[in-house]
Amino acid sequence: MIDTIAELGYEQASLAQVGQRAKISKGVITYHFASKEVLMQAVVDEVFGQFAAFVTARVPDDQPWDMLRAFLQANADFLKTHRKQLLALFAISRNAHDLTLQGYSPELDIERIAALLTEGQRQGTFRDFDARIMATSILALRDSLIAQSAKQADLDIDHYIHEIISLIDHAIRQSS
Numbered sequence: 491m492i493d494t495i496a497e498l499g500y501e502q503a504s505l506a507q508v509g510q511r512a513k514i515s516k517g518v519i520t521y522h523f524a525s526k527e528v529l530m531q532a533v534v535d536e537v538f539g540q541f542a543a544f545v546t547a548r549v550p551d552d553q554p555w556d557m558l559r560a561f562l563q564a565n566a567d568f569l570k571t572h573r574k575q576l577l578a579l580f581a582i583s584r585n586a587h588d589l590t591l592q593g594y595s596p597e598l599d600i601e602r603i604a605a606l607l608t609e610g611q612r613q614g615t616f617r618d619f620d621a622r623i624m625a626t627s628i629l630a631l632r633d634s635l636i637a638q639s640a641k642q643a644d645l646d647i648d649h650y651i652h653e654i655i656s657l658i659d660h661a662i663r664q665s666s
Contacts, residue, residue: 491512491533492537492574495578496577497574499581499585500530500585503581505520505523537572540568540575541572544572548560548563548564548567553610554606554607554609554616555610555615555616555659558603558607559659563655565632566651569635570647573639576636580633599625599629600626601625603624604625606625607624607625614664616662617662617664617665619661628658632654635647
C-alpha cells in the first residue's frame with residue numbers, strides 16, 4: 491500500500507490499485523478500510539509515528555544550533571532508510587487536506603523551530619532575524635529535500651542535507 495502511494499501518488503492510488511499491487515481483492519481492502527480516506531489515514535498514522543519517533547530520538551537536548559542541525563540530519567536519515575514511507579506521507583499530506591497527523595500540525599513545527607531560533611538569538615549564537623519567517627524557510631528547505639527525492643530516486647541525500655545545513659548555518663549564525 492505504501493509502495494503504491496509512493497510510486498503512483500495520492501491521486502492515482504485507488505483502493506483497486508492498492509489491492510491489485512498487493513495481489514488481494516478490493517473487497518479485502520474495503521473490509522478493513524471503509525474508504526480511501528480511512529486507508530490513507532492509517533498510512534499517515536503509521537508512517538508519521540515512525541518518523542516522529544526516529545527524529546525525536548536523534549535530537550539532543552542541547553544548544554539550539556546542535557538541536558537544529560540534528561533535527562535536519564535526522565529528517566534526511568529517515569528519508570534514506572524509509573524513502574517510500576516518507577514519500578507516501580508527503581504525497582498524502584500534500585493532497586488529503588482533511589487527514590490529520592496525530593499530534594502534528596505544520597504550525598506546531600514552525601512554532602518549535604521558531605522557539606529554538608529565538609533561544610539561539612537570546613544566547614547570542616544566532617543573529618537578529620524574524621524567527622517565524624526563518625523557521626518557515628528552514629522547514630521549506632527540509633521539504634525541498636523530500637520533494638527532490640520524489641523526482642530523483644538517485645539523489646545524493648547526504649550532499650543535499652549538507653548543503654541545506656550549511657546554507658542555514660550561514661543564514662542564522664552570528665558573524666564572528
